[in-house]
Amino acid sequence: MEEPLVRTQNLKKYFPTARGLLHAVDDINISIMRGETLGVVGESGCGKSTLGRLLLRLIEPTSGEVFFDGENILDYGKKSMTEMRKRMQIIFQDPYASLNPRMTVSEIIAEPIKVSGMLKNKDDIIERVFELMGVVGLAERFVNTYPHELDGGRRQRIGIARALALNPDFIVCDEPVSALDVSIQAQILNLMMDLQDERNLTYMFITHNLSVVKHISDNIAVMYLGKCVEYAPTEELFSNPCHPYTKALLEAIPIPNLKYRRQLKVIKGEVTSPVNPKPGCRFEPRCPHAKPACQSPDLAAVEVSPNHFVTCTLYSERGLERGGVAV
Amino acid sequence: METLLDIRNLHVMYKTDDHDIYALNGVNLTLEKGTTLGLVGETGAGKTTTALSIMRLLPDKVGFITSGEIYFEGKNILDLSEAQMREMRGSDISMIFQDPMTSLNPMHTVGTQIGEVIKLHNRDLSKSEIEARVDEMLEMVGIPAERKIEYPHQFSGGMKQRVVIAIALACNPKLLLADEPTTALDVTIQAQVLTMMNELKDNLNTSMILITHDLGVVAQICDSVAIMYAGEIVEKGTVQDIFEGEVHHPYTIGLFGSVPDLTKKTDRLNPIDGLMPDPTELPPGCRFAERCPYRKDICTQTSPALVELGTHQIKCHFPQNAKGDR
Amino acid sequence: MSNIVRSASSGEAAAKMHKFRKKSQAKAVWMRFRKNRMSRLGLVLFLVMLVAVLGADLYLDKEMSIKQNIPERFQKPSPKHLLGTDEFGRDVFARVIYGGRISMFVGVATVCVSLTLGSIIGSVAAYYGGAVDNILMRTMDVFMAIPNTLMAISLVAAFGSSMPNLILAMGISQTPRMSRIVRSSVLSVTSQEYVEAARACGARDARIIFRHILPNAMGPILVQVTQTVARSVITISSLSFIGLGISEPTPEWGSMLSAAKTQLRYYPHLAIAPGVAIVLVVMSLTLVGDGLRDALDPRLKN
Structure with missing residues (x-):
């Protein structure tokens, strides 16, 4: 079988806070094949952004492993990590905060090229900048403008051009379209999908927007309070959602179609805080199917159908348990 | 049915040091008692400006209503004194903000x-x-x-x-203006709030203008819809007209095409190319012409009149048939 | 895509680059600064005073400010003595101008001291965080608890009131405030996503600090600098007023005020002149600082 480009093993990140340990990412096992997109969905505070930054080693995990192209990047020294960074990039949610307001468009796009020493000659760098601007659809006249002079969509294109500058293999996209208007959002989504086809890019697409994630992903991981509660191929997840939280999420989306008018299903309560969580399922306090067994600390993921993993007592009881293989 | 709010030919302008921004350019809108109107559009379309005009809360010394009338229960509120207006805010008309x-x-x-x-x-x-x-x-x-x-x-x-x-x-209040009330919330919480708003609507019979960019939210609670673009209302009608009607403004079609559909598989989105025109220099003719795939010469020259199909109104020279059902 | 073939087009790219030349940042800052009428006034006022003070030798005789001339003591303002003379017959105008030299020099020198110390302490604290941050900032808090002037007084009292000691004493007493500002602005910039983006493409610490953090943290620090100059002018005057700063016969606003206080009843202009000078310098600097704060934020529209 082909080796995944990115894989994590029992990845954990706990942040110390005044009230105790915040379990931002708790025992996550995911893998992303080359050229595919893994969508990571969840509500605010579920640890999806932390997970993205862990994969790039922008923050150090508490424990666990991150493999990139078969190698554990957590073993890398500073130098080899810098080398590795050329192959992995990130696109941020807020095109306002992620671009240095004191640098021009060309300086921003050229930065990774200069930093990595990929090109040394000034003219080559300029030429590369223009080429990248063409790739992401930014008009040449913006080359020396400052980000605050541009609108959100164009700014996000700058962010994408910067991420593409070093020809990476893998890009973490942290809510790249959430701050944009719908028509601009669609332009950027199309651009990202085209780029993926042309360059065989691998994406991890972090978002809270299920319609967007359905549109762009091959596989989807649903996160709740630092845990991955369900993992499945996109079609499978939408046609056969198993975890009560996934179901609740899907039923909560207002669909722009009158056939679904007033059919929102509501689950009680709100996301609690992942500080010193109790053992067992973290969705239990809000779950309509909660029972004592949900508080048992050794909940394992169950493969309900090929490559579809659920971590829920509803499924482990049915004798489907095969051990925590991939989730 | 009784009309609660009637906005006629409203023009609003923001004057800053360097620019005059034409925020609203002839908005006409009516709201019946007990109904909910969805005001849909993108950033800068003039949704919030419309709401602030109704509240008469446009930013001091910057925002001006240059012409038009806003009738609330038959009275033009633009003629009211500030004291009378203050009396009205919170009791007759109130507003919910995004954050x-x-x-x-x-x-x-x-x-x-x-x-x-x-x-x-x-x-x-x-x-x-x-x-x-x-x-x-x-x-x-x-x-x-x-x-x-x-x-x-x-x-x-x-x-x-x-x-x-x-x-x-x-x-x-007789009228509630809700400016993106659920945008800052997570989906499961949004569902709770939307469901609650639907219940309140049924129980209290309050009229509401719901400002949003999310067509899904509109489909959930609105009775009628107005789609705004560059300070104008380009299409309005009942929810059925907008979601199930046969002909539409090309912008509406583009808006629907930009949202990935959860209920079916789409390979590519059909977004609208380009950007909204600069509100300091609006083009003559149809404001959407520059981005419109169905543009003809007349579109860039004369502003289109309203095409009326019963309750459905479209401000376009060439309303288009939407492909497939939505 | 990855292999750039060098071709004639690279010249073309450079030409295009030239065609869409960037606007100078300094010019943009100046354009925004100009918008603010009050800060423009402050800047003009400050520049006029600066020129008057620096070019004093061109139109004044320094002797007039120092040399006693008893026969002409306590004169009213006249064309010969614009602001009259003091109890020793020295020209008050000349004394105000030459006194300004000292005040402004001390102000600027103090800022240099406190900015250097404050930047080091503040950025180290912000950068390393944790225990280092705690120890440094708590120490600064202790210093903050002592009033500026009191601290300067005790330092001067301990080491003697020479000019370098004065500057050092005042610089040190301003350091806690400066290091707090530096720390907080560095901290707020460090958590920005563009810093993370730079880190993600493998940029080294030095590049991140000099290219991304410092330029964006500069705004509040510069504002603090103008305010520190203003504050130092007041402090040096206060010190001189109580006899710990610059001593006679060297002209200094504080000591002039001190000398004038006994004559206040009959010759109030002796006190008014240095008093107004202090007010003008402090006010103009404050206005400039206000304008700078707004002008330095590139996100504010022109």
């Missing part, structure tokens, strides 16, 4: 904040009557009345938005 975190005062308990509005508009109520009303409002939005002694920071985002809604409804 619940900033619209509550962190220094006062939520009970005090709800009570304050009630007291302000009902001077003759006794203390205990006000307290009873506060309890009633909180229970109505699904918060136990005993939590009224808590401060905003003790509530989560969704709860705060409920409190904001309770404040807005405290004086039984």
Whole structure:
């Protein structure tokens, strides 16, 4: 079988806070094949952004492993990590905060090229900048403008051009379209999908927007309070959602179609805080199917159908348990 | 049905040091009693400006209503004095803002904040009557009345938005302006708030203008819809007209094409190319012409008239058949 | 895509680059600064005073400010003595101008000291965080608890009131405030996503600090700098007023005020002149600082 480009093993990140340990990412096992997109969905505070930054080693995990192209990047020294960074990039949610307001468009796009020493000659760098601007659809006249002079969509294109500058293999996209208007959002989504086809890019697409994630992903991981509660191929997840939280999420989306008018299903309560969580399922306090067994600390993921993993007592009881293989 | 609000040919302009921004350019809008109107559009389309004009809360010395009338229950509110207007805000018309975190005062308990509005508009109520009303409002939005002694920071985002809604409804307003009330909330919380708003609508018979960019939210609670673009209403009608009607404004078609459909598989989105025109220099003719795939010569020259199909109105020279059903 | 073939087009790219030349940042800052009428006034006022003070030798005789001339003592303002003379017959105008030299020099020198110390302490604290941050900032808090002037007084009292000691004493007493500002602005910039983006493409610490953090943290620090100059002018005057700063016969606003206080009843202009000078310098600097704060934020529209 082909080796995944990115894989994590029992990845954990706990942040110390005044009230105790915040379990931002708790025992996550995911893998992303080359050229595919893994969508990571969840509500605010579920640890999806932390997970993205862990994969790039922008923050150090508490424990666990991150493999990139078969190698554990957590073993890398500073130098080899810098080398590795050329192959992995990130696109941020807020095109306002992620671009240095004191640098021009060309300086921003050229930065990774200069930093990595990929090109040394000034003219080559300029030429590369223009080429990248063409790739992401930014008009040449913006080359020396400052980000605050541009609108959100164009700014996000700058962010994408910067991420593409070093020809990476893998890009973490942290809510790249959430701050944009719908028509601009669609332009950027199309651009990202085209780029993926042309360059065989691998994406991890972090978002809270299920319609967007359905549109762009091959596989989807649903996160709740630092845990991955369900993992499945996109079609499978939408046609056969198993975890009560996934179901609740899907039923909560207002669909722009009158056939679904007033059919929102509501689950009680709100996301609690992942500080010193109790053992067992973290969705239990809000779950309509909660029972004592949900508080048992050794909940394992169950493969309900090929490559579809659920971590829920509803499924482990049915004798489907095969051990925590991939989730 | 009785008309509650009638906006006629409203023009609003923002004057800054360097630019004149044409925010609203001839908006016509009516709202029937007891119905909910969805005002849909992208950033800068003029949705919030419309709401602020109705409240007469345009930023001082910057925003100006240059012409037009706003009739509320038959009175032109643009003729009212500031004192009369203040009397109306909060009691007859109230507004909910997008961010619940900033619209509550962190220094006062939520009970005090709800009570304050009630007291302000009902001077003759006794203390205990006000307290009873506060309890009633909180229970109505699904918060136990005993939590009224808590401060905003003790509530989560969704709860705060409920409190904001309770404040807005405290004086039984005839008209509620809700500016993106659920945009800052997570989906499961949004569903809770939307469901609650639907229930309130059924029980209180309040009229509402719901400002949003999310067509899904519109489909959930609105009775009629107006689509805004560059300070104009380009299409309006009942929800059925907009969601199931056969012909549409090309912008509406583009808006629907930009949203990935959860109910079926789409390979590529059909977004609208380009950007909204610069509101300091609006093009002559149809404002959407530059981005419109169906553009003809006339579009860039003359502003289109309204095409009326019963309740459905489209401001376009060539309304298009939408492909497939939505 | 990855292999750039060098071709004639690279010249073309450079030409295009030239065609869409960037606007100078300094010019943009100046354009925004100009918008603010009050800060423009402050800047003009300050520049006029600066020129008057620096070019004093061109139109004044320094002797007039120092040399006693008893026969002409206590004169009213006249064309010969614009602001009259003091109890020793020295020209008050000349004394105000030459006194300004000292005040402004001390102000600027103090800022240099406190900015250097404050930047080091503040950025180290912000950068390393944790225990280092705690120790440094708590120490600064202790210093903050002592009033500026009091601290300067005790330092001067301990080491003697020479000019370098004065500057050092005042610089040190301003350091806690400066290091707090530096720390907080560095901290707020460090958590920005563009810093993370730079880290993600493998940029080294030095590049991140000099290219991304410092330029964006500069705004509040510069504002603090103008305010520190203003504050130092007041402090040096206060020190001189109580006899710990610059001593006679060297002209200094504080010591002039001190000398004038006994004559206040009959010759109030002796006190008014240095007093107004202090007010003007402090006010103009404050106005400039206000304007700078707004002008330095590139996100504010022109």
